[in-house]
Amino acid sequence: MKARTGYSTSLKQEFLKKWIKGIRIYSNFKKDMNILERKKAIKLSADLAIASTRNASTRWSRTLTANISKNETNKIFVEQIFSDSEVIKKEAPSRLMARSNRIASKKIWRRSHITQIKARKMGPYAVKARSIAKKLVKNRTKVLKSLVPGGENMDGISLIKETLDYIVSLRVQVDVMRRLASAAENSTRSL
Amino acid sequence: MDIAGKDTNMEPEKGNENPINYHATNMSSDWPSNDNNLIGTSIGIIPTGNSNVESFACSSALMADSSCPQIWNQPVSGQSLGYCDVNVQNIARTSDNFGPTSGGTGWIPDAMLRECVYLPTVPGMVPQSMPHFPAGSGFIERAVRFSCFSGGNFGDTMNPYRVPENLNSYSHILASTQGQHDVFASGGRNMNTTGSSKAVFLPSEYGIEGSPLKNKKTIEILPISRDEEKQGVGMLANDSNEVEFSSRGDQEELEGSPGESSGKGLGSKKRKSTEQNRELNENNRALEPSVETAKDDAEIQHKSDSGKHGKHGSQGSDLPKEEYIRVRARRGQATNSHSLAERLRREKISDRMKFLQDLVPGCSKVTGKAVMLDEIINYVQSLQRQVEFLSMKLATLNPQLTFNIEGFLTKDIIQSHIGSSSSLPFPPDMILPHPLLHQTPPGLIQPGLSNLGNSSNALRRSINSPFTAAFKESTSRGPNL
Numbered sequence: 249m250k251a252r253t254g255y256s257t258s259l260k261q262e263f264l265k266k267w268i269k270g271i272r273i274y275s276n277f278k279k280d281m282n283i284l285e286r287k288k289a290i291k292l293s294a295d296l297a298i299a300s301t302r303n304a305s306t307r308w309s310r311t312l313t314a315n316i317s318k319n320e321t322n323k324i325f326v327e328q329i330f331s332d333s334e335v336i337k338k339e340a341p342s343r344l345m346a347r348s349n350r351i352a353s354k355k356i357w358r359r360s361h362i363t364q365i366k367a368r369k370m371g372p373y374a375v376k377a378r379s380i381a382k383k384l385v386k387n388r389t390k391v392l393k394s395l396v397p398g399g400e401n402m403d404g405i406s407l408i409k410e411t412l413d414y415i416v417s418l419r420v421q422v423d424v425m426r427r428l429a430s431a432a433e434n435s436t437r438s439l
Numbered sequence: 440m441d442i443a444g445k446d447t448n449m450e451p452e453k454g455n456e457n458p459i460n461y462h463a464t465n466m467s468s469d470w471p472s473n474d475n476n477l478i479g480t481s482i483g484i485i486p487t488g489n490s491n492v493e494s495f496a497c498s499s500a501l502m503a504d505s506s507c508p509q510i511w512n513q514p515v516s517g518q519s520l521g522y523c524d525v526n527v528q529n530i531a532r533t534s535d536n537f538g539p540t541s542g543g544t545g546w547i548p549d550a551m552l553r554e555c556v557y558l559p560t561v562p563g564m565v566p567q568s569m570p571h572f573p574a575g576s577g578f579i580e581r582a583v584r585f586s587c588f589s590g591g592n593f594g595d596t597m598n599p600y601r602v603p604e605n606l607n608s609y610s611h612i613l614a615s616t617q618g619q620h621d622v623f624a625s626g627g628r629n630m631n632t633t634g635s636s637k638a639v640f641l642p643s644e645y646g647i648e649g650s651p652l653k654n655k656k657t658i659e660i661l662p663i664s665r666d667e668e669k670q671g672v673g674m675l676a677n678d679s680n681e682v683e684f685s686s687r688g689d690q691e692e693l694e695g696s697p698g699e700s701s702g703k704g705l706g707s708k709k710r711k712s713t714e715q716n717r718e719l720n721e722n723n724r725a726l727e728p729s730v731e732t733a734k735d736d737a738e739i740q741h742k743s744d745s746g747k748h749g750k751h752g753s754q755g756s757d758l759p760k761e762e763y764i765r766v767r768a769r770r771g772q773a774t775n776s777h778s779l780a781e782r783l784r785r786e787k788i789s790d791r792m793k794f795l796q797d798l799v800p801g802c803s804k805v806t807g808k809a810v811m812l813d814e815i816i817n818y819v820q821s822l823q824r825q826v827e828f829l830s831m832k833l834a835t836l837n838p839q840l841t842f843n844i845e846g847f848l849t850k851d852i853i854q855s856h857i858g859s860s861s862s863l864p865f866p867p868d869m870i871l872p873h874p875l876l877h878q879t880p881p882g883l884i885q886p887g888l889s890n891l892g893n894s895s896n897a898l899r900r901s902i903n904s905p906f907t908a909a910f911k912e913s914t915s916r917g918p919n920l
Binding site: 272284286295384389396403404405409414415416421425426428 | 784788791792794795799807808812813816818819820822823825826827829830832833835836837
């Protein structure tokens, strides 16, 4: 029990720390921001902070950081906050693409062949049901890939792993943000 | 006013961090008797090890209604015997399944029992050591074989998604208990922590002894699947699958006859040769007669069931062997290796989906991949939307973007009268670069215990309690947007 809560709270604290730091740096950059800019600053720092808690060990964190850094203004901001080791470029995308293409073509061949064999064995209706189920899964996997940053060319197994990690981090993010928001609310209310 | 809500919120939050800490918690809850062994052997592979534990718990529950209770009453005097127990249960179960089909298989539990006593001699055989107990290896092989048989029957009765779990659990358990069976078990993920010398050992041993037999090609996968575990399961699954294909292709050529029912036939041939192989390996001659009869029974069963079990049997047979690198290609299907690899992949996916089930609220019932994916998508979307909403809210609350945390705390502490934390200096240096105590290792592995005992950790904990206390008035969890 203690280890578990200790871990999660440490994660939250780390996130909070980085987040606040990021917000401060951002607000030092730009003095007067309208509400949208503030929101963007908050969200950016939050995303960067939560991505950096993973120390670039997961695909989604790397992608998230990379996406944020794509914007030039953000890039400076990012580099100010974090050491360069964490801002890692996405690894050799060309290699990954080639790999995934090769894998995809193999999968297509395999799938077609398996379908033939299954049609022989199970009869056409069962095959159809199965293929419908597969289509469903496939569509949803596609959606999930679009949701999870960096999930585009990942196979099913690692996609689920990344999703797991991403969900946990999102939860931490939401949790801390919510608490901060409520505390801020209470403090302003009490003023 | 929301204090009660916050309290209840705290609990699920703690519970929700569970998946990060699979190792610490699920192990203890699911396997009080066997956790030591499993932890000892698979400490590096916690998510997969944990999945083994969980599925293992399921499988042992399954075993609970076997009709050979006398096997369970064997004195279970050690951790390894605990595993032996499950193995025996497994085999007892398989013997149940054999009953109607091949008759005369009641001897199997006895043979297993006899070998069960060898297991206590092997507890020291942690994965690092080289195999010294061929008798034990024979036992495991036979256990694997019988679990294969059972896999065929499982396939008939159970949801296809369940089959891989059970067999996987068997194979992982078998793998983890016997250090020797790193020889087989490199496909198993929990062998990751073992030494690197296994790859060398296995091919040589089987190369020598396999050559007189036809099945020399059955044991070729070891280096590749070891690579698999070294480099991470997901990425390399495809590579290993590809290599498996090529090697299994040779096997098909070796064996000859086409046709669907010969899918089982090949399986039986290979089991025959496996048994021959094992006979060479075994020192325990007392088991040989049983091996012979097992072989005959296997043949009989296969011939009778060739049409009946269709895919499931061979799939079942292939899976645990696959974990042990002895990939059994199915005859009659040119895509043998592909479907094998696909089954392995599917099993991995289903393992991970189980973790996701714990994480995503409302996914506790096993509802199949599509529905679960749907839930996951909804959950991720809702979390992302919450982040957006909360950042907007914070932007409105804070025109200057100054988050004076100390200010929050003191006010809240005074407001909500949360104890004596006013004396706590909330150090603003929490904001400053602070030695980050522990970074999570890739995703899921959680050695959170490293935090404890650290002096700054004590400070953080003391910081944290007013923090959480201060935030007691919070909105409820769950999407409230």
